[in-house]
Amino acid sequence: MVSFLNKLAGIKEEAEEDQEIDANTQAEQEHEAHKQDADKEQKQDKKDWLDENYEGQLSVDVYSTEDEIVVVSTIAGVKPENIDISINSDMLTIRGERSQSKEEGVDDYYYQECYWGGFSRSIILPVEVETGEVNASLKNGVLTVRLPRSKKQKSISVRVSEE
Secondary structure, three states: OHHHHHHHHOOOOHHHHHHHHHHHHHHHHHHHHHHHHHHHHHHHHHHHHOOOOOOEEOOEEEEEOOOEEEEEEEOOOOOHHHEEEEEEOOEEEEEEEEOOOOOOOOOOOOOOOOOOEEEEEEEEOOOOEOHHHOEEEEEOOEEEEEEEEOOOOOOOOOOOOOO
């Protein structure tokens, strides 16, 4: 009868309080474990994206003149010796690395938007080019690659003979 009156009055008995504390503790532990798993997953995703083999992609402008194809890209902070340009068949590839000079004691950034590390970009060329005459220059952080159009005729006319 005492237990019934205690329940009506809202008085909890020791056994009920212990059960409630155990349930709350278990719920808190489960929540903390779930939160830690989510944090690990998020850190792993960030690590995968920023692993040492990751290469950023260059933004480029590609246009043509009567005599050449021109590729322009902003790659500030990169020395010419850290840029590799190659042409394979009808594809131009620009690859390089931007190195960051670390300042001592800077660990807490307000913003960190600059990309540091390897970068590359491959571009399918719209026409054949004279690979031996390609010229590349870097001025004020802007890379310009000039690819002279090939003088070869791409199309030929074939006469059909009657037999």
